[in-house]
Amino acid sequence: MxxxxxxxxxxxxxxxxxxxxxxxxxxxxxxxxxxxxxxxxxxxxxxxxxxxxxxxxxxxxxxxxxxxxxxxxxxxxxxxxxxxxxxxxxxxxxxxxxxxxxxxxxxxxxxxxxxxxxxxxxxxxxxxxxxxxxxxxxxxxxxxxxxxxxxxxxxxxxxxxxxHGVSGNWEKSLYSVNQGLWGTSVGGKETLTSDQFLAEAAFPSQLKKTGEEVVEISFEGGEPVGLNGKSLTPVQCIEQLNTIASAYALGRDVHVGDTIIGIKGRVGFEAAAPVILIRAHHTLEKHVLTKNQLLMKDQLSLTYGNLLHEGHYLDPVMRDIESFYDSTQKYVTGTVKVHLAPYRFYVVGITSEHDLMQSSFGKYGEMNNSWSGEDVKGFSKIFGNQNMIYHKVHQTDE
Amino acid sequence: MxxxxxxxxxxxxxxxxxxxxxxxxxxxxxxxxxxxxxxxxxxxxxxxxxxxxxxxxxxxxxxxxxxxxxxxxxxxxxxxxxxxxxxxxxxxxxxxxxxxxxxxxxxxxxxxxxxxxxxxxxxxxxxxxxxxxxxxxxxxxxxxxxxxxxxxxxxxxxxxxxxHGVSGNWEKSLYSVNQGLWGTSVGGKETLTSDQFLAEAAFPSQLKKTGEEVVEISFEGGEPVGLNGKSLTPVQCIEQLNTIASAYALGRDVHVGDTIIGIKGRVGFEAAAPVILIRAHHTLEKHVLTKNQLLMKDQLSLTYGNLLHEGHYLDPVMRDIESFYDSTQKYVTGTVKVHLAPYRFYVVGITSEHDLMQSSFGKYGEMNNSWSGEDVKGFSKIFGNQNMIYHKVHQTDE
Amino acid sequence: MxxxxxxxxxxxxxxxxxxxxxxxxxxxxxxxxxxxxxxxxxxxxxxxxxxxxxxxxxxxxxxxxxxxxxxxxxxxxxxxxxxxxxxxxxxxxxxxxxxxxxxxxxxxxxxxxxxxxxxxxxxxxxxxxxxxxxxxxxxxxxxxxxxxxxxxxxxxxxxxxxxHGVSGNWEKSLYSVNQGLWGTSVGGKETLTSDQFLAEAAFPSQLKKTGEEVVEISFEGGEPVGLNGKSLTPVQCIEQLNTIASAYALGRDVHVGDTIIGIKGRVGFEAAAPVILIRAHHTLEKHVLTKNQLLMKDQLSLTYGNLLHEGHYLDPVMRDIESFYDSTQKYVTGTVKVHLAPYRFYVVGITSEHDLMQSSFGKYGEMNNSWSGEDVKGFSKIFGNQNMIYHKVHQTDE
Amino acid sequence: MxxxxxxxxxxxxxxxxxxxxxxxxxxxxxxxxxxxxxxxxxxxxxxxxxxxxxxxxxxxxxxxxxxxxxxxxxxxxxxxxxxxxxxxxxxxxxxxxxxxxxxxxxxxxxxxxxxxxxxxxxxxxxxxxxxxxxxxxxxxxxxxxxxxxxxxxxxxxxxxxxxHGVSGNWEKSLYSVNQGLWGTSVGGKETLTSDQFLAEAAFPSQLKKTGEEVVEISFEGGEPVGLNGKSLTPVQCIEQLNTIASAYALGRDVHVGDTIIGIKGRVGFEAAAPVILIRAHHTLEKHVLTKNQLLMKDQLSLTYGNLLHEGHYLDPVMRDIESFYDSTQKYVTGTVKVHLAPYRFYVVGITSEHDLMQSSFGKYGEMNNSWSGEDVKGFSKIFGNQNMIYHKVHQTDE
Structure with a gap:
């Protein structure tokens, strides 16, 4: 032995x-x-x-x-x-x-x-x-x-x-590329500078389509579960959306960030599916979550992203934040249409049975029957009450 | 009388x-x-x-x-x-x-x-x-x-x-438009739905240019003070950038938000200069501020934006946050190159004497002389120490 | 009909x-x-x-x-x-x-x-x-x-x-008192001023004991489930702790707060069990949670408390935060000893099998075997690296 | 040489x-x-x-x-x-x-x-x-x-x-004590356990007074500038308050915290002046600041305290937060009465010309002339509007 x-x-x-x-x-x-x-x-x-x-x-x-x-x-x-x-x-x-x-x-x-x-x-x-x-x-x-x-x-x-007699084509490739399900990172001579963008050729997916199309993404409880009406697992959904969208050369950018060891680092990336899915999901959320949920989610995501970036995924606070997320996603179900074209995309709109912007509950810009002008007048008075008092108390100073 | x-x-x-x-x-x-x-x-x-x-x-x-x-x-x-x-x-x-x-x-x-x-x-x-x-x-x-x-x-x-004998061309214009220095809002039949994007014609600035160009924006203490090497007042800078960029039909989107009175409202907007300036400014900040500054700024901006949106500009906390902002902008000085093309733009890069990503202090991806592999090894051990202990204590549970 | x-x-x-x-x-x-x-x-x-x-x-x-x-x-x-x-x-x-x-x-x-x-x-x-x-x-x-x-x-x-012929002893009682499981509020002539404390007699529970005693509170998954070794339901635990502790005239104070309608309001309260339980629970948490959990909990509690205070309990974000809390409480199990005396109490200490301050993982003030002085030296260097760079870049300015 | x-x-x-x-x-x-x-x-x-x-x-x-x-x-x-x-x-x-x-x-x-x-x-x-x-x-x-x-x-x-022939009384003193203007820390055998409080004798200041007294602290722009009507520098104010209050054995506790290197550490402290000044200052602030200022200050203090604790005082974000603090303290001027007795103190009340709880602007519990019941009714309706809609949309689910 x-x-x-x-x-x-x-x-x-x-x-x-x-x-x-x-x-x-x-x-x-x-x-x-x-x-x-x-x-x-x-x-x-x-x-x-x-x-x-x-x-x-x-x-x-x-x-x-x-x-x-x-x-x-x-x-x-x-x-x-x-x-x-x-x-x-x-x-x-x-x-x-x-x-x-x-x-x-x-x-x-x-x-x-x-x-x-x-x-x-x-x-x-x-x-x-x-x-x-x-x-x-x-x-x-x-x-x-x-x-x-x-x-x-x-x-x-x-x-x-x-x-040691090991052969290999070790001539330095121009760009170091790291590929995974959630996007590809690209480093090269431009990312060592502060003032240059990556060359077009550095990105792994080249522009292949010139027209435009609309893709419809289905979400269920916050997870992507379908494309253009076809049911998929989330992993399939990410993979297939990436194939469709990277043909338009989408989801590219160069990011300068703080490394865990304190220096600044610049990295190029191509992440068509991630960038589109997050934008689509966020738009759906803006329709189905309350403003307090949206605000609290934004605050927690700053922490979740930072801790994940710095390698603290195993800290139990990450599980706690994930429980928060799970709770918020209960009604994040619906479809989102996204318009794709070379180098650009935008969210067209959403459809959801949980949409809080339903016409029966008042339309932005049109009057609603469940409250009156007097109600809003009273609201405005009380909503600004503390600052009215503050300015009264301090008016001689200003 | x-x-x-x-x-x-x-x-x-x-x-x-x-x-x-x-x-x-x-x-x-x-x-x-x-x-x-x-x-x-x-x-x-x-x-x-x-x-x-x-x-x-x-x-x-x-x-x-x-x-x-x-x-x-x-x-x-x-x-x-x-x-x-x-x-x-x-x-x-x-x-x-x-x-x-x-x-x-x-x-x-x-x-x-x-x-x-x-x-x-x-x-x-x-x-x-x-x-x-x-x-x-x-x-x-x-x-x-x-x-x-x-x-x-x-x-x-x-x-x-x-x-009352007042003449006027009151036939309903298709879109209600509100214009100011910091952007134009657009409302119309699409914004009353959840699933339609504004028609191209609804946006006040139509696409006028088809090529591409790079514009160089100068910032001093966080304020925009020049375009393409020419000194301008911030107001001029915004106006002129808007003229240049809106010719590429930039800065357009449809946003669904929470009104102060609790209903959801959808609004289109065209804000070429604001959207580009914020992206350019943010990129410059990522090079010159510390990670703690960037994180704290993100947290405060959630509050600043919400309070401003809800009409609480006169609350003294807004002055307090502005003092914080003033302090952070001390070194936000430099130039940012932005690439413009029809319907899309990206930040090319920045130049600043305050750039913390200077090659003399270690390059991302290359080794630095002011610390050793041993230092990072020690750092990683201590940085993950609490979670090491946590997992030791709880390992039998998992 | x-x-x-x-x-x-x-x-x-x-x-x-x-x-x-x-x-x-x-x-x-x-x-x-x-x-x-x-x-x-x-x-x-x-x-x-x-x-x-x-x-x-x-x-x-x-x-x-x-x-x-x-x-x-x-x-x-x-x-x-x-x-x-x-x-x-x-x-x-x-x-x-x-x-x-x-x-x-x-x-x-x-x-x-x-x-x-x-x-x-x-x-x-x-x-x-x-x-x-x-x-x-x-x-x-x-x-x-x-x-x-x-x-x-x-x-x-x-x-x-x-x-209307309704008899009653309507002479104004000196203090308005509101009592519930989670404490008693007291309003009176002093709380209409800014500079007076409530009279001793205004508090519902008067000092009844003069000695001192130690009470041991058991927590399980963050909930109080026993006193002095006896198992109780949480409601019983609160009631019985309140009986014990209010005999020492504990948990009293006068608070000035912001009413929902914008004016400042002052209220006296007596809440022996709530104040002691929160302090005891928090001390236990400081032993069993990670620093990231403690910090995030403090941030979320600011929001949870404010929204509850302002009547927004039914906002779904409250359920989301509660899911976060539930996740954090998994290991908040143990006993806490609290020392009671007239008008004052302090937490003596805690015992928990989930205590992260176990001697086997390094003692504060004594050296540990799982890392060396070199590790901490490396840690300190890298942990302060960004500020070292920042001060190098800006040293001529300061 | x-x-x-x-x-x-x-x-x-x-x-x-x-x-x-x-x-x-x-x-x-x-x-x-x-x-x-x-x-x-x-x-x-x-x-x-x-x-x-x-x-x-x-x-x-x-x-x-x-x-x-x-x-x-x-x-x-x-x-x-x-x-x-x-x-x-x-x-x-x-x-x-x-x-x-x-x-x-x-x-x-x-x-x-x-x-x-x-x-x-x-x-x-x-x-x-x-x-x-x-x-x-x-x-x-x-x-x-x-x-x-x-x-x-x-x-x-x-x-x-x-x-080496160096004499000295090196027999281990029972407690290690570190004293400064902002308090004294105490470590000893009890702080190496999780369940014992420090012995009475371990605290540097022993109880010397048995009666009670009220001390009046003057603040100007948030700084302590006087005691009992006598003008002092802030440093004098801290020193003299500490002398007065430590005679009552105040400001003592044992804290368990997270060390920078990840282990939990327990430390005793005696900090009469710091603990009293912070409580007094906070009470004054609750009278003169708006609720948004109070909330934002609480959020920032979590970060300020953590970064200071972990040695990041030189990070420029600390200067930014200090600018925020400076702005908030503009009106934190007034006097605060604090009642001292053996082992306990409480804030009696405050006097300030900037007190927002002035009777002329509405009293908590009494009706005000600048708004009506109808105003509050309207306010309540609009303030809860989004949750009304949310519950309407989801009522069949619950």
Whole structure:
């Protein structure tokens, strides 16, 4: 029986994790690899990753699919909360990292490894998200991050691989792209500046359609459950809407945000389905929720988005906020029409049996029978009463 | 000397206030009229309004211009706070009503009238905003609202005018439009439904340009002070940006919101300059403010926008929040490039000497010299410490 | 069959509702009365109220007990949220009015009356709370408020009763007292000033004990379920704790608050059990919840308390916040020792299996084995990183 | 000229910093010491500290007094914001650490030392607060923390001192006490448990008075400026009130809080003046501020207190919130009477020319002339309008 130490490596097949794979073996570890799919890999890509891992000498490789879990435990609430970080970014990568890390931790516990390795560098958010989840779920396992610890440059990594006889097309691709169910992030030379937008070619989906169309999204209890009258699971709904909408080159932007480690970071993204679904869902909510619900949801979403971004998904307050969201979504049922055209979309309108803007209860701009002008006059007087008193008390000062 | 009672009528020259003008005279009042310009009237329109008022028998008519005051006391803070009601609507009408009402109250005090009249109906927000400001600033003056009190229909008003020999082209225009410096609101048959978007023709500015261009907006202490390198006053900046951008049919949407009186109301708007300025300003802020500043600003803006919308501009808490905003804007200085094209725009990037994303302090995605991988490892451990403990304590439950 | 109109009068047996009872008959109504008990009436008092009502000529009188419902639907959440209005007042009266009004509305619907009457004056909160609940639950029923509408003085009411041959000891009692399960409010000549405290004699419970004792309160899922080791229902727990603690003259204060109608109002209160339970519960929470849960709870409680105070209990956002609270209380189980002495108490400490301050996970002030000094050093560096950068960028300005 | 490295040691004369002093010399450093007074040291104590430092072989010792700065830059805002962490703790130590660290950093820059040393252990908040401020203000200086890094036990330190011939009465005092202008913290064996209160003898001020008295505190623009009619500076006001009130053994409690490093920590405190001043100030505010101001202040204070506690005082958002506070305090002028007795106090009432509870504007419980019962009826109808509609739309579901 071997007394070799075992390590589980989070494996993507890129330069960094290929390096780690060899380096860990050299350190004397038995290397196991795992790839966690959050909706961004095809079957073929996953098969290739497994093959690649084995060819690098791993003991075993697992592909774990958490797409459905990712929807049920995070995306559902990102929609319910209309969560856009700094009113811009649908937290595409932030959210999926949590579920990748959790799946890796479970795999590590199952395999009984001594350590977990990941290929993060020392300047981004992901290192913190991975470290934190591992520390929380399996604090007894060592965490190894060769790229971060050795401050390796790309060139050094490539040289190391060449020296070890590992072939690969390592010439730096112009853009680093991370794809998942809830959007794709894109980094490249422009995102290292403050003043340039990403080149058109940097976005994974190119404009394919030139006309326009209206798509009808069905929501039930806040969840997307159909497109153009056809019932779908929420995951299917996101995938199919993304196919339709990304052909119009929608949901693109560049966001500058605060990394967990305090520096500012700029990231491009393409997230057609997320951006459209949130806008559509929010419009439906404006029709069916009270103003107090809308306001409180906006306040809570600031916190929910920030905590998720900073890797605090496992804090129990997140479960508490999700209970709040679940309660608010009771009547968020109806259909939303969205108009799509190249590079732009807008919400046409909504239909819902829970719409509070029903003509029988008074129309904006027209008079209603359940109250009188006198009622509103009285309301206005009392509603402004405290400020009337305030201004009386202080009128000599002003 | 006459013992006739005097009334000051807020006059727009439309059907409602024309009706009020005659009706108030019939009630025995000496009628004075006033029109308050918040940036939506031309000199010619104002001259015509004065003429019209006199022809209806008013004692006098005043045109009061509050455009600059409107900017200094409200728009400046709507930009500083990136205020979009429900993340959509720049509060175009909500904000200007306060300054109109305040100017009317001052005029009423100056003229020594016994009453103030306005043409509001009983179903919108404006009646409350006007009533409240008058109750606060001149509580001793009676408020008269004939259209609201008598629940008059359009047809009844027209018949009344015909009976009194007042000519006019009163056939109902398809859309009611309200224009000011901070945007134009549009109501019509579509906004009375929940499921239709406004017709293209309903928007005041039609698409005039087909190409694309980049406009460079300069901010100083959070205020817009230049376009494409040319220094301007903030009011000029808004006006000129609006001219440039509305040619691309930008800043349009339909918003459904909560009226102060509790019903849901839908309103179309076209606000090219407001929407672009807020997006540009916000992007600049994301580069120069700390994450705590950005988060706190988002929280306060929810309150600032809601209170302004509901007519509570005179509450002293609004001055307190403005002091907060003033403090935050100290370093919000720089230029923002915005790409304009038909129906869409995006922020290209920013340049600022206060940019916290300077390469000397670490680049997102690249390693920094002021901290090590060990530092981040320690950070991640401590940052997740409480949840590590929490999960240890509760691990048997889960 | 009679075509007389029917009215249901909320009846307390005091001067105001005795007046209303006669006055409504004189108006031609068949008068039905109802008294809703939220824990402040004894069986004997309720029997006397029924007798009194019948002697005044009512068609029928009902006594409705909502004490348990009041606990389940409000007090439970006031404890969960540690709700003290302006950090002072346990919302004793505010909360119970909702359940009184709801019970009255249901009774009115059951009896099929045409109108509901209540004895509120025109200067307090209760008029609004009653009106609003009635408008929401049975908008078709007329609301009659004789005291408010006729602006009656106490003397006029007494004269009216004398004229109608109704005897009673109407000499003004020095203090108006309102008692329920969640505390007693007291108004009197001092509360009409800003600078005087209530006289000792004004408080319903006088000091009866001079020693000191420690009481042990058991919580389960955030609810009080036992005293000194004896299992109780939450309602019993509140009642018995109140008996014990009010003998020490605890839970007294005078609060100045904002009425719903905009004026400031001062109210004395005695609420021994509520004040102690909230303090005890909060201390337990500080041991078992994470800091993010504690902070978010504090934020939500500001809103929950304000909306409840202003009569918006029926807004669905209240149910959403209650779902949040329910989720947070999962582990709020344990016992809390409270030291009682005349006029003062303090929390001694807590015991809970969910205590996050367990010695095995690091002691405050002593070193822990799961992290090193280097970890904290790294943490501090990264935790302050953004401000380090901020101060570098701006150091020449300061 | 010497090429010895220089270190500035934050010196308190206790076991830890005495150890550090010797240890740093042994490491080859020239040792400079500094003691920063935030109001807790007398002249005699400071003189002794200097003498002690020199006797341990330091190159020089400085005593820096930041009491006034501490008031102007922090305490003033803790009063303005009524800041009590978790509604309990006046942040006595948290706040003063910032000003101590800032003064040390300035001294270090002035002396041109290579490193700063402090005696913090690895389990508390202070290590993070010190590290962070030093990293921000002088990131180029090394930070040395021997006690934390070497995980030294008290016994090891004592043995080391004995071995080096340093005499001292190092037998462990039962309680560690930290005193400053804004309160005294106390740690001891009880605070290491969850269920015991501090022994009476542990509190620095023992009960000295048995009667009762009323003290009158004058506020001007939110600052305490007088006691019992005598004008004082705010610092004098705090000191003198503390002398008066601590004779009644007031302002004591035990708080359990979240340390910055994630563990729960319990701390006793005695802070008579802070607790009384905040309660008095808050009561005055409830009379002179609007409800929107009170609510917004409560929300901001949660953030201000948390950020201060966690060492983020230098984040610019703190300056922004202080601007907000400054604006709110404009009319917080008046006198507050507080009743003191052994172990308890209450606010009797306030007098202010800015009191919004003036009888001329309506009295709580009595009718007002500026509005009618009809006005309130209309108000209640409109105020509950949205929920009326909501319940109509959903009535079949419930």
């Amino acid at each position: 071997s007394d070799q130490k075992k390590v589980l490596l989070a494996f993507s097949g890129g330069l960094d994790t290929t390096y780690c794979s060899l380096y860990l073996k050299e350190l004397g570890y038995q290397v196991y690899t795992v790839t966690v799919n959050t909706g961004g890999f095809t079957k073929e890509e996953l098969d290739k990753l497994e093959e690649r891992s084995r060819s690098l000498g791993s003991e075993s490789h697992s592909n774990v699919d958490v797409t459905e879990e990712f929807y049920q435990k995070a995306i559902k609430y990102l929609i319910a909360g209309n969560v856009l970080k700094n009113n811009t970014y649908p937290l595409s990568v932030s959210a999926e990292r949590v579920f990748q890390a959790t799946a890796i931790a479970k795999e590590a516990i199952k395999l009984g490894v001594d350590a977990i390795a990941h290929g993060s560098t020392g300047a981004g958010n992901d290192q913190v998200r991975f470290d934190m989840i591992f520390n929380i779920l399996c604090p007894e396992k060592e965490i190894i991050t060769p790229i971060r610890d050795k401050r390796l440059s790309r060139e050094e990594e490539i040289q190391y691989l060449i020296d | 006459s013992d006739q009672k005097k009334v000051l009528l807020a006059f727009s020259g439309g059907l409602d206030t024309t009706y009020c003008s005659l009706y108030l005279k019939e009630l025995g009042y000496q009628v004075y009229t006033v029109t308050v310009n918040t940036g939506g009237f031309t000199k010619e329109e104002l001259d015509k309004l004065e003429e019209r008022s006199r022809s209806l028998g008013s004692e006098s008519h005043s045109n009061v211009d509050v455009t600059e005051e409107f900017y200094q006391k409200a728009i400046k803070y709507l930009i500083a706070g990136n205020v979009l009601k429900n993340n959509t609507y720049p509060l175009s009408v909500s904000a200007e009503r306060v300054f109109q009402a305040t100017a009317i109250a001052k005029e009423a005090i100056k003229l020594g009238v016994d009453a103030i009249a306005h043409g509001s109906t009983g179903a919108g927000n404006d009646q409350v905003r006007f009533d409240m400001i008058f109750n606060i600033l001149c509580p001793e003056k009676e408020i008269i609202t004939p259209i609201r009190d008598k629940r008059l229909s359009r047809e009844e008003e027209i018949q009344y005018l015909i009976d | 009679s075509d007389q109109k029917k009215v249901l009068l909320a009846f307390s047996g005091g001067l105001d509702t005795t007046y209303c009872s006669l006055y409504l008959k004189e108006l031609g109504y068949q008068v039905y009365t109802v008294t809703v008990n939220t824990g402040g009436f004894t069986k004997e008092e309720l029997d006397k109220l029924e007798e009194r009502s019948r002697s005044l000529g009512s068609e029928s009188h009902s006594n409705v007990d909502v004490t348990e419902e009041f606990y389940q639907k409000a007090i439970k959440y006031l404890i969960a949220g540690n709700v003290l209005k302006n950090n002072t007042y346990p919302l004793s009266v505010s909360a119970e009015r909702v359940f009184q009004a709801t019970a009255i509305a249901k009774e009115a619907i059951k009896l099929g009356v045409d109108a509901i009457a209540h004895g509120s004056t025109g200067a307090g909160n209760d008029q609004v709370r009653f009106d609003m609940i009635f408008n929401i639950l049975c908008p078709e029923k007329e609301i009659i408020t004789p005291i408010r509408d006729k602006r009656l003085s106490r003397e006029e009411e007494i004269q009216y009763l004398i004229d | 010497s090429d010895q490295k220089k270190v500035l040691l934050a010196f308190s004369g206790g076991l830890d910093t005495t150890y550090c002093s010797l240890y740093l010399k042994e490491l080859g450093y020239q040792v400079y010491t500094v003691t920063v007074n935030t109001g807790g040291f007398t002249k005699e104590e400071l003189d002794k500290l200097e003498e002690r430092s020199r006797s341990l072989g330091s190159e020089s010792h400085s005593n820096v007094d930041v009491t006034e700065e501490f008031y102007q830059k922090a305490i003033k805002y803790l009063i303005a914001g009524n800041v009590l962490k978790n509604n309990t703790y006046p942040l006595s130590v948290s706040a003063e650490r910032v000003f101590q660290a800032t003064a040390i950093a300035k001294e270090a820059i002035k002396l041109g030392v290579d490193a700063i040393a402090h005696g913090s252990t690895g389990a508390g908040n202070d290590q993070v607060r010190f590290d962070m401020i030093f990293n921000i203000l002088c990131p180029e200086k090394e930070i040395i923390t021997p006690i934390r890094d070497k995980r030294l036990s008290r016994e090891e330190e004592i043995q080391y001192l004995i071995d």
